[in-house]
Amino acid sequence: xxxxxxxxxxxxxxxxxxxxxxxxxxxxxxxxxxxxxxxxxxxxxxxxxxxxxxxxxxxxxxxxxxxxxxxxxxxxxxxxxxxxxxxxxxxxxxxxxxxxxxxxxxxxxxxxxxxxxxxxxxxxxxxxxxxxxxxxxxxxxxxxxxxxxxxxxxxxxxxxxxxxxxxxxxxxxxxxxxxxxxxxxxxxxxxxxxxxxxxxxxxxxxxxxxxxxxxxxxxxxxxxxxxxxxxxxxxxxxxxxxxxxxxxxxxxxxxxxxxxxxxxxxxxxxxxxxxxxxxxxxxxxxxxxxxxxxxxxxxxxxxxxxxxxxxxxxxxxxxxxxxxxxxxxxxxxxxxxxxxxxxxxxxxxxxxxxxxxxxxxxxxxxxxxxxxxxxxxxxxxxxxxxxxxxxxxxxxxxxxxxxxxxxxxxxxxxxxxxxxxxxxxxxxxxxxxxxxxxxxxxxxxx
Numbered sequence: 282x283x284x285x286x287x288x289x290x291x292x293x294x295x296x297x298x299x300x301x302x303x304x305x306x307x308x309x310x311x312x313x314x315x316x317x318x319x320x321x322x323x324x325x326x327x328x329x330x331x332x333x334x335x336x337x338x339x340x341x342x343x344x345x346x347x348x349x350x351x352x353x354x355x356x357x358x359x360x361x362x363x364x365x366x367x368x369x370x371x372x373x374x375x376x377x378x379x380x381x382x383x384x385x386x387x388x389x390x391x392x393x394x395x396x397x398x399x400x401x402x403x404x405x406x407x408x409x410x411x412x413x414x415x416x417x418x419x420x421x422x423x424x425x426x427x428x429x430x431x432x433x434x435x436x437x438x439x440x441x442x443x444x445x446x447x448x449x450x451x452x453x454x455x456x457x458x459x460x461x462x463x464x465x466x467x468x469x470x471x472x473x474x475x476x477x478x479x480x481x482x483x484x485x486x487x488x489x490x491x492x493x494x495x496x497x498x499x500x501x502x503x504x505x506x507x508x509x510x511x512x513x514x515x516x517x518x519x520x521x522x523x524x525x526x527x528x529x530x531x532x533x534x535x536x537x538x539x540x541x542x543x544x545x546x547x548x549x550x551x552x553x554x555x556x557x558x559x560x561x562x563x564x565x566x567x568x569x570x571x572x573x574x575x576x577x578x579x580x581x582x583x584x585x586x587x588x589x590x591x592x593x594x595x596x597x598x599x600x601x602x603x604x605x606x607x608x609x610x611x612x613x614x615x616x617x618x619x620x621x622x623x624x625x626x627x628x629x630x631x632x633x634x635x636x637x638x639x640x641x642x643x644x645x646x647x648x649x650x651x652x653x654x655x656x657x658x659x660x661x662x663x664x665x666x667x668x669x670x671x672x673x674x675x676x677x678x679x680x681x682x683x684x685x686x687x688x689x690x691x692x693x694x695x696x697x698x699x700x701x702x703x704x705x706x707x708x709x710x711x712x713x714x715x716x717x718x719x720x721x722x723x724x725x726x727x
Contacts (some may be wrong), residue, residue: 341370359379370395374659402425432455435520470492480505537556580600620645656676
């Protein structure tokens with residue numbers, strides 16, 4: 282079936298469903314339930330449809346559309362509030378006039394099939410860290426979408442998920458994706474760049490890229506390039522258009538090297554001194570935050586060196602998948618906006634005995650009242666009296682708890698060993714004590 286015929290068929294289905302909806306209701310409802318503990322409300326004066334409450338959304342179907350569907354010509358704005366945990370099948374199917382940037386809230390774990398299909402005027406959608414699966418045709422015929430960054434942790438992309446997104450020019454596929462359904466990017470005729478961060482190419486059918494130009498660029502990890510060339514991916518993309526996605530960078534005028542492990546979601550920094558304020562230089566380019574160089578949706582953990590003494594302005598801003606943070610003992614300077622909008626941050630380990638003097642902008646956008654701050658034994662009173670830090674849930678670091686935390690967080694540990702009854706952790710090529718101090722291990726005499 283030709284592309285135009287497929288779209289016309291969807292439009293006909295949309296029209297037929299609208300006729301059925303109108304015939305069923307003599308008076309249009311403007312609020313109700315859309316899950317056991319979720320409600321929906323349509324504001325006729327603003328055109329806004331709001332979903333609020335907690336828990337999963339009801340799954341709908343082409344025969345049983347969402348209760349707001351008969352208002353689809355009046356709905357121009359869509360808001361999903363925090364608390365929603367799933368986006369149901371066919372939830373917002375055919376809302377052809379929704380024209381705002383849609384933010385799927387943190388806490389959502391799945392996006393159902395046809396959830397946003399035929400939202401032809403929606404210019405962008407934010408998919409948060411925590412989403413694992415995206416159903417078939419979830420964003421089909423979203424003809425205004427131009428770029429999509431799938432977060433670290435997504436494992437499955439459904440059939441036809443972005444089919445006929447005719448303005449989509451770039452997609453970022455995380456290393457965690459193992460399944461990509463047939464026709465996933467069918468007729469994305471403006472597609473210019475696909476970044477695939479998976480170490481091993483996913484097994485796919487060639488129809489995934491139907492109607493996408495062979496001159497579209499595919500960015501992969503350096504060590505995976507040959508594997509992609511020899512797979513179905515290489516059968517579609519011209520060899521000269523399969524390039525290497527950089528996983529590390531050296532910040533100009535410093536000795537800081539940033540290395541990104543896309544497979545584990547860990548950004549490791551080596552070097553000493555103070556990380557510079559943003560913007561900073563890498564080669565001939567300027568970046569306004571580290572998330573502008575490495576994909577922000579892929580960074581879930583930071584490994585900072587014990588030789589670091591300061592963190593520059595806005596440096597780690599917008600790392601929205603970052604959930605925990607360890608600040609080494611030697612850091613005495615944390616500048617404005619350093620961790621702003623790290624919205625999932627829930628745990629901070631700060632090994633400085635004296636609280637750093639910071640202002641509220643450092644953690645702007647972070648709900649610090651629900652974030653636990655672990656500090657060295659004996660320093661709790663100082664943190665509880667210090668500006669900003671006092672707003673956290675302050676606890677002293679228990680040595681056994683620190684050991685348990687490190688051993689549980691295996692993604693940051695390359696190995697661990699005992700020396701004279703003391704536990705040491707090897708991470709990022711260096712050795713640390715359980716308190717986070719970098720250690721120099723002298724080989725034992727034989």
